[in-house]
Amino acid sequence: xxxLVESGGGLVQTGGSLRLSxxxxxxxxSIKTLNWYRQAPGxxxxxxxxxxxxxxxxxxxxxxxxxxxxxDNAKTVYLQVNSLKxxxxxxxxxxxxIMWRDYWGQGTQVTVSS
Numbered sequence: 544x545x546x547l548v549e550s551g552g553g554l555v556q557t558g559g560s561l562r563l564s565x566x567x568x569x570x571x572x573s574i575k576t577l578n579w580y581r582q583a584p585g586x587x588x589x590x591x592x593x594x595x596x597x598x599x600x601x602x603x604x605x606x607x608x609x610x611x612x613x614x615d616n617a618k619t620v621y622l623q624v625n626s627l628k629x630x631x632x633x634x635x636x637x638x639x640x641i642m643w644r645d646y647w648g649q650g651t652q653v654t655v656s657s
Contacts, residue, residue, distance in 0.1 A: 552651030
């Protein structure tokens, strides 16, 4: 069992920045890859960034150069979001898959005003 808790969302103006955190607990030794997804109102959830246990990262084209995913230990993963745009608005979720089972956090709201 793994529990994921996101934090750090908020309301910012266009061009602003936030640092989102994902705190993992439980069987964290089982976590290979941690993902950040977001879901905008009326849209499907989309993958924005991921980081593997070896530190490799990957980003959606729409956020490359603006978002940075990192981890400082086995328990916490961050998503630094810079140069925010109104289209970045949505609920940001932390996710991992262990033994074909999906684990999601409750999400943190990011709202970017124009």
